[in-house]
Amino acid sequence: MRADPAIEFRSVSFRHPASRSARPREVLAGIDCVIREGERVLLTGPSGSGKTTFLRCCNGLIPHARPGVFKGDVFVRGRNTRDCTIGDLATTVGMVFQNPDHQIFSNDVVSEIAFGPEQLGWPPSRIDRAVNGILEQFRLDRLCDRQTTELSWGERQRLAIASVVVLHPAILILDEPFSGLDAASAAGLLDLLDTLNRESGMTIILSEHRTEFVARWASRRISLVGGSIIEPPAPDALPRDRRPRRMAGPPRAGIVALENVTFRHPGRMAPAMDGVSLTIYPGEATVLAGPNGSGKSTLLRLLNGLLRPESGRIVVDGREIRESTVAEIARTVGLVCQHADYQLFGETIAEELAFAPANLGTPPGVITQRIGRVREDLGIGHLGLTASPLALSVGEKQRVSIASVLTMDTPVLALDEPTLGLDPVAKQKLAGLIDTLCSGEKAVVIATHDAEFSAAVADRVVRLERGRIVDDWVVQEERT
Amino acid sequence: MTGGDGRHGRRHAHRAVGYIPGVSFLHRMDPRTKLLTVLAVSIAAFATTSPVRTAFLFAFVAGLAAAAGLVRPFSRALLLLLPLLVFIVAVDIFFPEETWGHVYLSAQIGPLSSVITSGGLLYAAAKGIRVLAIGGISFLFVMTTSYTDFVASLRISRLPPQIAFSLGYALKSMTALYDDLRNIMDAQRSRALEFDRGTLIKNRRKLMALGVPMTVSVLNRARYVTEAMQSRGFASASRPTCYRPPHPGRNDLLLLVVLMLSLSGIAMVPI
Numbered sequence: 014m015r016a017d018p019a020i021e022f023r024s025v026s027f028r029h030p031a032s033r034s035a036r037p038r039e040v041l042a043g044i045d046c047v048i049r050e051g052e053r054v055l056l057t058g059p060s061g062s063g064k065t066t067f068l069r070c071c072n073g074l075i076p077h078a079r080p081g082v083f084k085g086d087v088f089v090r091g092r093n094t095r096d097c098t099i100g101d102l103a104t105t106v107g108m109v110f111q112n113p114d115h116q117i118f119s120n121d122v123v124s125e126i127a128f129g130p131e132q133l134g135w136p137p138s139r140i141d142r143a144v145n146g147i148l149e150q151f152r153l154d155r156l157c158d159r160q161t162t163e164l165s166w167g168e169r170q171r172l173a174i175a176s177v178v179v180l181h182p183a184i185l186i187l188d189e190p191f192s193g194l195d196a197a198s199a200a201g202l203l204d205l206l207d208t209l210n211r212e213s214g215m216t217i218i219l220s221e222h223r224t225e226f227v228a229r230w231a232s233r234r235i236s237l238v239g240g241s242i243i244e245p246p247a248p249d250a251l252p253r254d255r256r257p258r259r260m261a262g263p264p265r266a267g268i269v270a271l272e273n274v275t276f277r278h279p280g281r282m283a284p285a286m287d288g289v290s291l292t293i294y295p296g297e298a299t300v301l302a303g304p305n306g307s308g309k310s311t312l313l314r315l316l317n318g319l320l321r322p323e324s325g326r327i328v329v330d331g332r333e334i335r336e337s338t339v340a341e342i343a344r345t346v347g348l349v350c351q352h353a354d355y356q357l358f359g360e361t362i363a364e365e366l367a368f369a370p371a372n373l374g375t376p377p378g379v380i381t382q383r384i385g386r387v388r389e390d391l392g393i394g395h396l397g398l399t400a401s402p403l404a405l406s407v408g409e410k411q412r413v414s415i416a417s418v419l420t421m422d423t424p425v426l427a428l429d430e431p432t433l434g435l436d437p438v439a440k441q442k443l444a445g446l447i448d449t450l451c452s453g454e455k456a457v458v459i460a461t462h463d464a465e466f467s468a469a470v471a472d473r474v475v476r477l478e479r480g481r482i483v484d485d486w487v488v489q490e491e492r493t
Numbered sequence: 494m495t496g497g498d499g500r501h502g503r504r505h506a507h508r509a510v511g512y513i514p515g516v517s518f519l520h521r522m523d524p525r526t527k528l529l530t531v532l533a534v535s536i537a538a539f540a541t542t543s544p545v546r547t548a549f550l551f552a553f554v555a556g557l558a559a560a561a562g563l564v565r566p567f568s569r570a571l572l573l574l575l576p577l578l579v580f581i582v583a584v585d586i587f588f589p590e591e592t593w594g595h596v597y598l599s600a601q602i603g604p605l606s607s608v609i610t611s612g613g614l615l616y617a618a619a620k621g622i623r624v625l626a627i628g629g630i631s632f633l634f635v636m637t638t639s640y641t642d643f644v645a646s647l648r649i650s651r652l653p654p655q656i657a658f659s660l661g662y663a664l665k666s667m668t669a670l671y672d673d674l675r676n677i678m679d680a681q682r683s684r685a686l687e688f689d690r691g692t693l694i695k696n697r698r699k700l701m702a703l704g705v706p707m708t709v710s711v712l713n714r715a716r717y718v719t720e721a722m723q724s725r726g727f728a729s730a731s732r733p734t735c736y737r738p739p740h741p742g743r744n745d746l747l748l749l750v751v752l753m754l755s756l757s758g759i760a761m762v763p764i
Contacts, residue, residue, distance in 0.1 A: 100729025134730030
């Protein structure tokens with residue numbers, strides 16, 4: 014016997030208001046779909062295909078909180094979302110957002126978990142029991158006296174889910190919950206979701222680009238392309254056919270070298286970088302691996318002078334960078350920081366792509382050439398040059414952000430979690446681009462948790478733990 | 494009264510302004526008591542034009558910061574007021590509201606007449622110290638009041654939840670804005686933007702490189718937080734519970750007594 018419908022979409026379409034999008038179109042285009050109780054649904058699709066919009070329809074944020082033209086009906090356990098408020102649905106549908114920082118707003122762990130029960134008017138004794146139970150279930154009890162700002166990304170993600178699950182919703186929706194998580198944290202999170210599904214029959218719907226964690230766990234896959242569900246669902250992108258680029262040869266000179274570098278963040282006792290020595294070579298893609306908080310981002314920021322070492326030396330292109338400004342170092346090391354929203358400000362994509370090379374004094378003709386090449390390499394030509402970068406989807410913004418550093422044409426490119434929000438096709442394009450850059454004797458350093466991407470691009474993997482290098486191996490030598 | 498930044502506080506003490514977690518007597522106080530203190534100090538500062546009285550008022554505020562073990566972050570925060578301080582004092586020295594005593598300079602600059610007098614100098618000093626006193630007590634409030642406690646105290650004061658959470662979110666944003674600003678500056682500096690060089694026209698562009706991402710970040714954060722709150726049933730019950738509400742204690746009473754005695758004492762200081 015088939016389970017009852019948990020969520021049902023009937024001819025659902027949604028279009029953002031024209032002013033909010035450079036390319037007004039239907040984000041969802043006539044979706045018909047039934048998700049049944051107890052299902053574990055994996056929602057996939059390229060960037061901008063409508064996954065987040067689909068999820069927001071499930072708990073009433075669309076049509077109640079997001080402006081736009083909404084057509085059709087969504088039923089949650091038989092209730093039409095048009096006829097309920099978002100608050101009415103909160104006990105039935107729990108929603109975990111993509112970025113835990115956008116969801117957590119209390120200073121401490123307990124207050125954050127208690128927020129939902131408070132709003133529903135539960136008596137304090139019931140809140141006490143619920144909070145204690147969820148702290149134990151999510152293994153957050155050792156963190157209960159910590160400030161939310163002091164938690165690692167993985168811990169914040171767990172807290173964000175715990176503060177939703179505390180209301181015991183029948184349906185749990187998660188928007189890219191694995192992005193930014195290291196392998197161990199991702200495995201732990203999947204275990205947790207599995208337990209919730211098995212023990213309480215919770216229906217779980219999650220969207221994800223990093224399908225390596227969830228593809229086998231999910232009982233069903235829904236693929237969205239251009240706002241429509243495609244049948245049969247699209248498979249995961251195939252691994253790239255990758256030929257070894259470099260064979261063992263004579264010793265080469267490094268382009269960046271860290272010599273016994275130690276760095277401590279202000280006010281912290283433990284060093285974020287503890288006596289690290291590392292040489293980065295031209296023509297090589299070096300992946301920095303390691304758990305959240307191991308020092309990957311810190312190392313990248315040391316490379317381009319945003320952070321200065323407490324002790325030790327950093328040599329870039331034969332010159333110690335102690336006295337150099339970040340702008341001077343940027344001629345050699347281009348860094349793409351996490352979160353494109355912190356970077357994009359131009360009125361048009363063209364302006365954004367020209368910004369960094371113009372700062373370096375590159376002639377306009379050369380800038381135009383580079384913009385053309387980079388757009389082609391990263392597959393962002395279809396976005397045009399006159400669209401506003403601020404109106405793009407998360408994945409598109411991320412690609413424009415990477416492109417805006419690539420136009421500097423630096424000998425070293427450093428990428429901090431470059432695959433956040435990228436769909437498999439975009440990841441493949443980026444991997445291909447990294448190959449091309451390395452073939453051109455550029456050095457690429459990538460901090461990432463994305464194991465699939467790492468396997469696709471790494472010539473060398475440097476593993477960090479607690480600010481130290483614990484492993485350093487060359488992929489191709491190992492293969493041969 | 495114990496002070497000290499505490500284990501957690503040290504990690505946040507590098508911020509110029511923002512909540513610094515800790516266990517000092519100010520941290521443990523009911524936010525309403527602290528809000529009352531901010532109001533009382535501000536009213537007292539506006540009520541006098543005596544540099545001696547405003548200096549005592551500022552000494553009271555600095556004393557609170559010292560007792561809470563927040564001297565360094567407090568001093569750093571006051572540095573942020575420097576441009577405003579210089580502007581206000583300069584305007585009051587050259588174009589004073591009060592002109593009495595010895596005249597040091599009297600000049601006509603176009604349509605403006607400037608007189609520097611001993612009375613004007615004292616008045617300018619009083620205005621400058623007033624800025625420090627009001628700014629200082631406000632910074633202390635921000636540094637020692639967690640968003641969660643502030644919202645809870647407003648809620649048990651029967652303020653509508655929308656207003657309580659909006660005010661609380663404004664307080665939280667002070668910390669978040671600083672972190673955002675640092676990340677945005679890092680991202681732009683990585684694209685070879687030098688903030689301390691260039692002409693006025695180029696600096697306008699630099700301000701855009703900071704201002705646009707800041708605005709986007711603030712608006713996005715506010716929108717997502719609102720959606721997250723709604724998704725968790727915000728204000729869906731007619732009477733939401735206030736879990737672990739703050740309660741005024743002995744420290745609150747003590748501060749109010751010290752505040753009243755100090756203000757009375759300052760009022761009696763001869764001008």
